[in-house]
Amino acid sequence: DQQVKQNSPSLSVQEGRISILNCDYTNSMFDYFLWYKKYPAEGPTFLISISSIKDKNEDGRFTVFLNKSAKHLSLHIVPSQPGDSAVYFCAAGRSDTNAGKSTFGDGTTLTVKP
Amino acid sequence: GAGVSQSPSNKVTEKGKDVELRCDPISGHTALYWYRQSLGQGLEFLIYFQGNSAPDKSGLPSDRFSAERTGGSVSTLTIQRTQQEDSAVYLCASSLAWTDYGYTFGSGTRLTVV
Numbered sequence: 001d002q003q004v005k006q007n008s009p010s011l012s013v014q015e016g017r018i019s020i021l022n023c024d025y026t027n028s029m030f031d032y033f034l035w036y037k038k039y040p041a042e043g044p045t046f047l048i049s050i051s052s053i054k055d056k057n058e059d060g061r062f063t064v065f066l067n068k069s070a071k072h073l074s075l076h077i078v079p080s081q082p083g084d085s086a087v088y089f090c091a092a093g094r095s096d097t098n099a100g101k102s103t104f105g106d107g108t109t110l111t112v113k114p
Numbered sequence: 115g116a117g118v119s120q121s122p123s124n125k126v127t128e129k130g131k132d133v134e135l136r137c138d139p140i141s142g143h144t145a146l147y148w149y150r151q152s153l154g155q156g157l158e159f160l161i162y163f164q165g166n167s168a169p170d171k172s173g174l175p176s177d178r179f180s181a182e183r184t185g186g187s188v189s190t191l192t193i194q195r196t197q198q199e200d201s202a203v204y205l206c207a208s209s210l211a212w213t214d215y216g217y218t219f220g221s222g223t224r225l226t227v228v
Contacts, residue, residue: 100145100164100209106155
């Protein structure tokens with residue numbers, strides 16, 4: 001039972017356009033969501049997070065949207081740049097357990113074409 | 115150090131042998147996590163250490179896997195009698211406040227069991 005799903009294994013966009021990466025989750029107890037970016041041969045790097053009390057969080061070119069009723073979140077990158085080409089992982093966790101343990105999706109490979 | 119350090123970066127071992135993977139977290143981070151990523155898969159939680167509390171071992175796939183964290187700092191993940199399905203990238207991460215800053219991951223140890 002995969003609790004965090006990223007249904008698109010890959011996404012290709014043109015430089016300057018918007019990239020939208022999607023993530024769905026099944027566990028309604030998740031109240032914290034994070035996006036990570038991973039380059040080859042490196043560990044994932046934290047990008048942005050959102051708590052369930054919000055529906056949007058923005059940081060520069062990156063915006064995460066949360067739709068709790070649909071158990072869906074998305075990461076928007078505007079404008080996309082070739083350096084954004086990487087694997088993006090969605091992760092979810094429960095802050096109430098104070099465990100900090102996150103459940104990750106399988107990742108979406110983003111390619112931004114110059 | 116400035117980041118999470120893992121060693122070795124690559125390890126090739128024969129089936130049936132034991133291996134030890136080392137993680138040196140960021141100084142001051144009380145939480146330490148081990149995840150693994152098999153080819154084409156997401157990050158699978160293995161074990162979590164938080165301060166002096168008993169570790170959360172709920173993700174360890176079998177009793178061949180064990181981990182220690184000595185002195186609240188360095189951690190060692192040990193895999194006994196390795197099997198081919200243990201081949202993966204083993205990622206260590208540490209955190210101070212995972213809800214706002216996510217984890218800081220190391221670059222991982224790529225384990226290949228032949």
